[in-house]
Amino acid sequence: MTSDGLYYLDHAAATPVDERVLAEMQPYFGERFFNPSSPYAPAVAVRRDYFDAKARLAHTFGAKADEIIITAGATESINLAFSAVTGHVVISAIEHDAVVAAAKRHSHTLVAPTEKGIITPEAVGAAITPDTELVSVQLANNEIGTIQPVRQIAEKIRTIQAARLKENNKRPLALHCDASQGFGQIDIHTARLGIDLLTLNAGKMYGPKQVGLLWVRPGVHVEPLIVGGGQERGLRSGTENVAGTIGFAKAAELADRHRKSEAERLSKLRDTMEQTLANAFKQAVVSGHPKKRLPGSLHISMPGLDAERLVFALEQRGVMLATGSACAANKNTRSHVLTALGMSDELADGSLRLTFGRLSNEENCRQAAAIIVEEVKKEYERVGRA
């Protein structure tokens, strides 16, 4: 997908559509273009294909077709997860911008992470008030890769729910998990996680962009953001995204099927890169939890350097990586995630995010590592800290 001499280390920002995914989508742009609501047989067949794809997609994370709402991406899914809330919400302080923005529309409390970026069940429990209706904690952080103890947080919430019932407090209390990052690298299963709402994003798992889903546990209430023809059981109107959903299903199946081997492969590539950089620069600081971390994720800070300059220098040599997260990259503000971790400005400003994926292999990672070492050395020489 990338040519020789191009080293893509930013899989958390975007992934190409897998060729097998695109091949499954193609017929729905052309000969199977019919509106799934039309009455004639070829359209009814498209409708069947659509629901079949939803079922296969849902199956990859232990859910059923009629429990998922197809959206135009994780941002819409997240907004939809917050749609029915009238009370207080609790989110982690290191959520994606979309969760932060959705929470700001409500009375909200931010839960601070530990230094390694972990959101503890105790901290979540302490933030929940009798008015809290929704807790939102990401599965894995998009900047530092830390994986959250979602299952334990869910158990904490169940305990609080039980106590509420005893006090006759009937306010709903749901746990939403934004799992935009991590599908295909770690286990994502609604029952094992114990969650009520789940956001997934096709565009981050080699599926089509602008396609996402919100899984809603039966019994949990959400309100439609977009009303009209009543598609998606009235929860998200608009002609169904048939091609996108077919692609999403294939992408999820591929990611799920190869999860264990891919996680192992990415983790080796990441560890080799981490060791190479840590050996070359004793002052380098790796952030996030050393073990509870996405296999394909590396966040490393070069104190005293300007990461933006580094990104541009590296780009000249074909290495593509991020400073902080891509979402915040063009805003010239410090990442709220790094601030919440208590990272010093010097470390934050010198931080690089490398995310490995299907475009990564031993050869191109070895070459990229050599280029990064050279360019970081040059920068340290330039600022007189070599």
Place this chain on the structure above:
Amino acid sequence: MTSDGLYYLDHAAATPVDERVLAEMQPYFGERFFNPSSPYAPAVAVRRDYFDAKARLAHTFGAKADEIIITAGATESINLAFSAVTGHVVISAIEHDAVVAAAKRHSHTLVAPTEKGIITPEAVGAAITPDTELVSVQLANNEIGTIQPVRQIAEKIRTIQAARLKENNKRPLALHCDASQGFGQIDIHTARLGIDLLTLNAGKMYGPKQVGLLWVRPGVHVEPLIVGGGQERGLRSGTENVAGTIGFAKAAELADRHRKSEAERLSKLRDTMEQTLANAFKQAVVSGHPKKRLPGSLHISMPGLDAERLVFALEQRGVMLATGSACAANKNTRSHVLTALGMSDELADGSLRLTFGRLSNEENCRQAAAIIVEEVKKEYERVGRA
């Protein structure tokens, strides 16, 4: 796109993606997959391509790139157009389900059409109260094809605005036009229409599905439905739909370039079909305005017949068309459009919608007409009204 022996006469429900459109989208699924917010050069190039596509797209209807918000389709655009309303809204009684549903979230008044489906400026003016903030009138009806006098309605609204200012009523009053139907068949130009908000849908003009736009005249206020990373000037967050927008721009350019010749071609095909059916069945009733009608649109009722039975009989012979609109087709309810026109139940229940487009040509329309005549005759014989 359809094989021999298949006659698609339902272009208002869905159009295939034009091969030239798909060809322009393809690179953005693969080698140009980058996140437009990422800082390295290949991503910056994608960002440039995205804004260039928005500019080309906006240009086709006399607007500028930063005046349009890319959405996941007309339904979302319509919901966004209504997002800032706190007061009263006025809509025509024959709007698309999405406009009806969005209006129902507010205090609203429905404006009845004339028998031919025209919404007169006088009727709109009479429905506007001092609290009205938004008027929504479609450019052309999706069921009967009637084209509305949008420019004259806009002038009426300007007059009312002027009167309001004299009375020191500073409530905004905007005109939204849902032009999901008609692009590529009739002139759509924001200044010539005199509107404030415009909804367009790529999926109805041989572009990708689940891609739409809302044009917002500078100075008109909308509130984001979906918050997050702040894309689309904060009005619609989520990673930009690069491939979809590139496709939308190409689709709009193609439709705009060939508009006049295509309108003439479709109008001939439609008129021939109409004459064939009207000659064969003297009792047939054509609805909508005879002249102010989309060139590719024909709504015809066969009194005493069950249109649903007809659609299934026709489908067996490869003819695909609609009863009422596709959106409502699977709900077993009578079309609110036909009800608003005052159509009798007998006529409504026997009504067929035929919409012509790029898959239509003289040969397949002639064959389809012959099949429809045969099947309608059979049905009339069956019910003993031959």
